[in-house]
Amino acid sequence: MASRSSFSVACAVAVMAFAILATASNAQPLDPHFYDKLCPAALPAIRKVVEEAVAVEPRMGASLLRLHFHDCFVNGCDGSILLDDTPFFTGEKKAAPNVNSVRGFDVIDRIKDAVNAACRGNVVSCADVVAVAARDSVVALGGPSYDVHLGRRDARGASQAAANNSIPAPTFDLDRLVSNFASHGLTVQDLVVLSGGHTLGFSRCTNFRERLYNETATLDASLAAQLRGPCPLAGGDDNLAPLDPTPARFDGGYYGSLLRSRGLLHSDQQLFAGGLGPTDALVRFYGADPEAFGRDFAEAMVRMGGLSPLTGSSGEIRANCRKVNYY
Numbered sequence: 001m002a003s004r005s006s007f008s009v010a011c012a013v014a015v016m017a018f019a020i021l022a023t024a025s026n027a028q029p030l031d032p033h034f035y036d037k038l039c040p041a042a043l044p045a046i047r048k049v050v051e052e053a054v055a056v057e058p059r060m061g062a063s064l065l066r067l068h069f070h071d072c073f074v075n076g077c078d079g080s081i082l083l084d085d086t087p088f089f090t091g092e093k094k095a096a097p098n099v100n101s102v103r104g105f106d107v108i109d110r111i112k113d114a115v116n117a118a119c120r121g122n123v124v125s126c127a128d129v130v131a132v133a134a135r136d137s138v139v140a141l142g143g144p145s146y147d148v149h150l151g152r153r154d155a156r157g158a159s160q161a162a163a164n165n166s167i168p169a170p171t172f173d174l175d176r177l178v179s180n181f182a183s184h185g186l187t188v189q190d191l192v193v194l195s196g197g198h199t200l201g202f203s204r205c206t207n208f209r210e211r212l213y214n215e216t217a218t219l220d221a222s223l224a225a226q227l228r229g230p231c232p233l234a235g236g237d238d239n240l241a242p243l244d245p246t247p248a249r250f251d252g253g254y255y256g257s258l259l260r261s262r263g264l265l266h267s268d269q270q271l272f273a274g275g276l277g278p279t280d281a282l283v284r285f286y287g288a289d290p291e292a293f294g295r296d297f298a299e300a301m302v303r304m305g306g307l308s309p310l311t312g313s314s315g316e317i318r319a320n321c322r323k324v325n326y327y
Ligand code: HEM
Pocket: 059, 061, 062, 063, 065, 066, 069, 100, 101, 102, 103, 168, 169, 170, 171, 172, 177, 191, 194, 195, 196, 197, 198, 200, 201, 202, 203, 204, 205, 207, 265, 267
């Protein structure tokens, strides 16, 4: 009896040790040099398409940055946001935070084609394409550069429910923003510095209407007056307003806006109430020091880009970013 139970314990230990070893040899850290030998032409090929797209339409840089964020916050940075709906699963594109809102899929397709041509084959994952395109977009619009850690593989499925539940909403108060970021292993500082992504791009009226008509206590009166025309009480849902005064320049303008009660989204202004809270202090700090913002943003992007990647033999390298290789 005793010997039998210690044998089962020994077996269980052996099985567990094997499982841990197998996982350890399969999981692999992301690595900035992942494509150095596999395809040295990959990163320049991505940058070229991003630069062209941003030159044609600066907002595309903002859209590509946001695409990476919305990819990483749903089951990790695994390219799942790029998958079209199929009879087998409903993807993330029509999820509440994404529908009529996320953009850049055509540019990702063009990058993938260019990178497959440059590498003479299907070498670079779609998840890595999105991560590098986000960095190149930031750089193209005057922001900091950083080494993107690489070697992500692509998911073989996507989840609309996860997209609905995992991406923070602009209606969130500070506590929900903080707990959402914490659920992804990100800190309050990450929340404040990554929200600085709103130094780029635009929001639709539907996402800031409440603020114009119901939150006048925390909204600068002249900005409210200026935006009520393009964003009336009813209608005009898709009309755009810039998230900061310089939506095509990666600068500290976003934090300056928050300091003057000119945050466009409810979630933006939640980071600065003018008091002694920890996020208030960070907004003051980044507002006064755009270079510190750039440095910390770059570091936080690497952390966000490291969320639950598929590596080793998990997932696949998708040939077409919109669909899995086989069913
Ligand atoms: C903290 C929680 C966040 C919330 C609640 C939030 C919410 C939003 C909303 C509602 C929009 C406008 C979408 C539309 O009207 O179609 C938007 C745009 C944008 N967001 Fe966020 N966001 C957050 C964090 C981030 C982060 C972490 C990044 C990147 C690091 C980011 C980058 C962007 C960019 C660049 C745009 C403009 C996109 C464009 O013009 O196409 N956001 N965000």
